[in-house]
Amino acid sequence: MTGKERLRAALEHKQPDAVPIDLGGTSVTGISAVCIAALRDYYGLEKRLVKVFDPLQLIGIVDDDLKEVLGIDIDGIVGRTNIFGFANENWKPWRLPNGLEVLVSEHFNTTVDDEDSTYLYPQGDTTVPPSGKLPKDGFYFDAIIRQDPIDEEKLNPEDNLEEFGPISEEDLVYFESEVRRCCASGRGIVASLGGMALGDIALVPGLGLKHPKGIRDIEEWYISTVTRRDYIKKVFERQTEIALQNLEKIFERVGNAFDAVFICGTDFGTQSSTFCSLDSFRDLYLPYYRRMNDWIHQNTTWKTFKHSCGAVEPLIEGFIEAGFDILNPVQISAPGMEPEKLKQKYGDRLVFWGGGVDTQKTLPFGTPQQVREEVLRSCEIFGKGGGFVFNTVHNIQANTPVENIVAMFEAIKEFNGAR
Numbered sequence: 001m002t003g004k005e006r007l008r009a010a011l012e013h014k015q016p017d018a019v020p021i022d023l024g025g026t027s028v029t030g031i032s033a034v035c036i037a038a039l040r041d042y043y044g045l046e047k048r049l050v051k052v053f054d055p056l057q058l059i060g061i062v063d064d065d066l067k068e069v070l071g072i073d074i075d076g077i078v079g080r081t082n083i084f085g086f087a088n089e090n091w092k093p094w095r096l097p098n099g100l101e102v103l104v105s106e107h108f109n110t111t112v113d114d115e116d117s118t119y120l121y122p123q124g125d126t127t128v129p130p131s132g133k134l135p136k137d138g139f140y141f142d143a144i145i146r147q148d149p150i151d152e153e154k155l156n157p158e159d160n161l162e163e164f165g166p167i168s169e170e171d172l173v174y175f176e177s178e179v180r181r182c183c184a185s186g187r188g189i190v191a192s193l194g195g196m197a198l199g200d201i202a203l204v205p206g207l208g209l210k211h212p213k214g215i216r217d218i219e220e221w222y223i224s225t226v227t228r229r230d231y232i233k234k235v236f237e238r239q240t241e242i243a244l245q246n247l248e249k250i251f252e253r254v255g256n257a258f259d260a261v262f263i264c265g266t267d268f269g270t271q272s273s274t275f276c277s278l279d280s281f282r283d284l285y286l287p288y289y290r291r292m293n294d295w296i297h298q299n300t301t302w303k304t305f306k307h308s309c310g311a312v313e314p315l316i317e318g319f320i321e322a323g324f325d326i327l328n329p330v331q332i333s334a335p336g337m338e339p340e341k342l343k344q345k346y347g348d349r350l351v352f353w354g355g356g357v358d359t360q361k362t363l364p365f366g367t368p369q370q371v372r373e374e375v376l377r378s379c380e381i382f383g384k385g386g387g388f389v390f391n392t393v394h395n396i397q398a399n400t401p402v403e404n405i406v407a408m409f410e411a412i413k414e415f416n417g418a419r
Contacts, residue, residue, distance in 0.1 A: 003073030007188030007259050011303045011325070011351055013387045018416035019379055022353065022391045024062035025076030025190040026262050027053075028307045028328060029354065029391045032139065032398035033060030033102045035405060042402050043069050051091055051103045055120060056083050056132060056207065057140045058096065059395055064185065070409050071416075074389070075182040077191040077258075080174040084108075084132065085123040085163075085208025097137050098398075119144075122210050131207040139398040143205040147217035157234040159214030163206060164195050164239050167246040172253050179257045190305065192262040193250060196243045196292055198236050198285055199225070200266040225276070225284060232284065240288040244295055256301045260326060260353075263292060269310020272335055281318045293323025305353065309394060311335045313342070320349050329394040330355030332378065339381040352382050353389040357408055363392060364400045368407035375411035383415070 001009065001017045009016035024030045033050040040048070043066070050060040062072065081087050086107035094104045097118075107124030119130035120141055132141035175191070182189045197203060204221045206212030215221050215228075225232055266285075268275050276284075293304050306324035308315075313336035319327060330352045331337050339355060357363050357374050366374075382388035390412055396405060 003185070003187035004189070004259065006073050007389065010386045010389055011259060013348060013351070013385060015384075015386050019383045019388055019390050019412065020073040020188065021071055021412060022074040022076075022190070022389050023067070023070060023072050024060075025074045025391075026192050026305075026307075027057065027059060027078065028262075028265060028394060029076075029190075030054065030057070030059040031062065031396040031405075032400070033058055034096065034098065034100055034139075034398040035396050035400055035402065036060040036062060036066070037100055037102075038402040039070075039405060040066060042406060045069070049093060049101055049103045051088075052094075052108075053078055053088050054082060055104065055108060055141065056143075056202070057395060058102075058398070060102065067187075071413060073187055075185055075187045075189055077175065077178040077182060077189060079192060079194045080171050081208070083202065083207050084120060097134065122206075122208050125210060128210045131205070131209075143202070143207055143218075145205055145217050146212055147215075147220065148213065150215065150220070155228075155231065156214070157231055157238065160216075160235045161238055161242075162209060162213065163203075164242050166242070167195075167249055172249060175250060176253050179254045183257060188259045189257060190260040190262060191258045193246070195239070195246060197264045197266050198239065198288055199232070200264070202265060222275070225280075229284060236285070236288045240291055243292055247292070247295055248299075251300055258300075258302045260303045260305050261296065262305045262307070263324070264289065264305075265307045267310060268308045268315050269312035269331070269334065271310060273311055274314055275310075276315075278315055278318050281315055282321070286318055286322045289322040289324070297323060303351065311337060313337055316342075316346055316350070320346070324350070326351045326353045326389075328353040329391070330382075331393050333358045333360060333393070339378055343381050343384070343387075347382075347385070347387050351387045351389065354391045354393055355382060356390045356412075357392050359392045359394055359396060359400070363404055363408065364397060366404065368403055371404045371407040372411040372414075375408055376415055379412065379415040 006016040006020040022029050036050045088105045090106035091103040109124045111119045116136040118134040120132035122131045134141045303325040305326040307328045311334035327350050332355045356378050362374050
């Protein structure tokens with residue numbers, strides 16, 4: 001099978017010839033630029049600087065030569081602009097806190113304070129307050145909350161919709177060109193189209209806005225899902241309307257080239273519980289996600305991808321009711337998220353995209369043998385009958401030993417019969 005055929009079989013809950021593998025397809029299935037550089041050195045690939053496409057998490061692009069070595073089956077199409085509101089274009093060198101030189105967008109403009117913290121600016125505009133902070137010796141940028149005082153009498157849902165609007169012709173042309181690039185590889189395609197995540201805490205602060213208005217403080221947003229639920233519903237209603245209009249325009253240009261689309265990165269789980277009840281999910285989120293998923297399923301062959309970290313098993317029935325086909329990152333270390341339980345209970349209705357190995361303990365701090373054992377166990381459980389795309393539990397972090405990452409891929413090859 002080609003990578004695309006392998007992915008399509010898995011998404012249809014059919015047994016592929018091997019478990020399909022994703023690395024770097026999305027901003028939640030990626031790998032630190034530091035680790036990409038280490039892998040390139042390990043395998044003796046051409047010396048080149050890693051491009052950082054997600055400046056918030058400092059996640060890098062996995063080039064084709066490394067994909068070939070690792071046996072990656074999937075290409076990712078991310079948005080033309082990143083979370084800080086500027087396009088990834090005209091790359092320039094920049095040095096990470098650990099000294100590694102990488103490539104960033106020409107609009108990636110920073111300043112450094114007396115404590116050696118680095119600040120990044122919305123749309124690259126250093127004349128406005130920064131929206132991201134990278135602490136000295138840090139591995140990713142933290143969001144800077146720029147919440148104006150809230151006047152309940154003047155609170156307007158439109159203020160929380162400033163970043164959402166009709167897709168531009170420039171973006172449509174970009175998606176067309178990215179499809180052409182990916183189709184030539186024979187790999188499957190997962191696309192991050194943007195604009196559909198409802199209340200994603202990574203997006204709430206408006207990192208790409210110069211002067212964000214509305215409810216932009218994370219704590220205040222969570223409070224508002226209870227105390228200002230009508231306001232939140234108005235935001236979600238309008239966001240959904242915009243998303244449906246944009247989906248139609250995108251489909252007109254790319255057709256069924258996408259195999260999966262990343263809809264939602266909203267986290268509903270903590271390390272040990274959920275952020276809300278199933279009833280609250282059904283009331284506040286489900287109706288809007290169902291409209292988006294229904295449109296996609298009625299008009300395209302795309303499968304829809306839901307990301308949520310944490311112990312979300314109590315909400316999985318709600319995710320399925322909302323029309324999601326795929327669950328990621330499958331945090332197997334959280335209570336209720338045991339692989340056997342998930343596969344038995346939901347495996348015929350959900351594709352598990354992730355859950356291959358724990359990135360909080362096993363991958364960064366275990367031995368290569370422990371990594372191998374966990375990977376083989378996850379593949380054995382999740383891979384039966386299809387419905388599984390191998391990826392780690394969220395992104396591979398910068399402090400992960402390269403020997404463990406190599407052990408992970410060697411284990412996948414072992415399971416797949418060294419295809």
